[in-house]
Amino acid sequence: MDSTPHMPLFEVFIRSKRGLDHKHVGSLHAEDHQQALEYARDCYTRRSEGVSIWVVKSSDIVASQEEDAGEFFDPMDDKPYRHATHYRLPEEVDNM
Amino acid sequence: MHDTQALFDYTLGLADDSLVLGQRISEWCSHAPFLEEDVALANVALDYIGRARMFFGYAAELDGAGRDEDALAYLRDCRQYRNLLILELPRGDFAFSTARQFLVDAFQLPFLEALCASRDPQLAAIAGKAVKESRYHYRRSRDWILRLGDGTAESHRRLQSALEEIWGYTHEMFRAGAAEQGLVEAGIAPDRIALRSRWDALVTPVLEEATLTRPPDTWSVDGGRDGIHTEHLGHLLAELQFLQRSYPGLQW
Numbered sequence: 001m002d003s004t005p006h007m008p009l010f011e012v013f014i015r016s017k018r019g020l021d022h023k024h025v026g027s028l029h030a031e032d033h034q035q036a037l038e039y040a041r042d043c044y045t046r047r048s049e050g051v052s053i054w055v056v057k058s059s060d061i062v063a064s065q066e067e068d069a070g071e072f073f074d075p076m077d078d079k080p081y082r083h084a085t086h087y088r089l090p091e092e093v094d095n096m
Numbered sequence: 097m098h099d100t101q102a103l104f105d106y107t108l109g110l111a112d113d114s115l116v117l118g119q120r121i122s123e124w125c126s127h128a129p130f131l132e133e134d135v136a137l138a139n140v141a142l143d144y145i146g147r148a149r150m151f152f153g154y155a156a157e158l159d160g161a162g163r164d165e166d167a168l169a170y171l172r173d174c175r176q177y178r179n180l181l182i183l184e185l186p187r188g189d190f191a192f193s194t195a196r197q198f199l200v201d202a203f204q205l206p207f208l209e210a211l212c213a214s215r216d217p218q219l220a221a222i223a224g225k226a227v228k229e230s231r232y233h234y235r236r237s238r239d240w241i242l243r244l245g246d247g248t249a250e251s252h253r254r255l256q257s258a259l260e261e262i263w264g265y266t267h268e269m270f271r272a273g274a275a276e277q278g279l280v281e282a283g284i285a286p287d288r289i290a291l292r293s294r295w296d297a298l299v300t301p302v303l304e305e306a307t308l309t310r311p312p313d314t315w316s317v318d319g320g321r322d323g324i325h326t327e328h329l330g331h332l333l334a335e336l337q338f339l340q341r342s343y344p345g346l347q348w
């Protein structure tokens with residue numbers, strides 16, 4: 001159908017249980033948010049995968065770029081003191 | 097009072113309704129306008145086939161002849177099928193299937209709500225499961241009516257002509273034979289005639305909002321409950337029943 005290329009893409013996020021986070025599960029095409037929500041229900045929750053659905057227009061997502069990885073992420077590699085495991089805990093505190 | 101035969105016939109009619117529409121919708125599988133709609137339609141088809149299994153299963157329990165659900169579904173011919181005619185009409189174009197689905201969903205919703213209160217616990221339980229599905233079906237088909245009716249000139253034209261083609265078949269949904277009327281009096285079957293105002297309330301405002309014209313009630317066709325069908329049912333059953341007819345007793 002020739003309308004398909006014009007339908008916007010939506011990203012789908014599903015929360016599988018109360019208390020957990022919404023997780024990205026995939027994407028789909030739809031005319032608008034409402035239809036995207038219904039298709040998400042039909043395409044991604046057929047086997048009781050979810051209790052809540054979010055849909056977001058893919059074009060509304062701002063993503064970091066591969067070429068920025070150096071300045072974005074590498075500086076963290078040599079800062080072990082930012083990890084909780086860097087610190088020695090008192091005996092009384094187990095299982096951090 | 098009612099007899100088992102009346103309850104069997106009634107349940108079998110509901111089973112045939114579900115199976116025939118489920119089969120018709122399933123014909124869209126891999127033919128829908130786009131992938132997401134394909135999956136969505138297949139879901140609706142499966143809801144109806146699931147519903148058919150529950151009704152056939154119950155009908156098999158009531159059957160004096162001791163047939164099981166497969167024998168009831170696969171080994172009865174056209175004249176023994178009791179489905180409403182509107183459900184057996186060919187799927188047509190997407191507008192036609194959408195128009196049928198909407199008009200049927202708008203009936204199924206109040207019908208199943210009423211069936212939930214049936215004095216027959218088995219029918220009430222089946223309705224309790226199915227009514228949630230129909231609530232979703234109606235929401236979906238209503239959206240499509242608005243989208244196509246108030247969409248492009250072509251989608252409007254196709255949907256309007258589908259409505260006109262199908263309108264005369266809707267009246268059969270509100271008719272009940274003497275045996276069914278007995279079940280209504282026994283508190284087992286919903287009164288179809290009384291459902292018409294609910295149906296109107298679910299249909300007419302949506303058509304208006306979609307800028308469609310409600311066709312006039314100038315003609316009507318029935319006969320499905322008596323086994324008098326259109327020429328289309330035989331073709332549908334030929335496809336549906338082929339395996340059991342050619343390889344009797346075949347199992348998955």
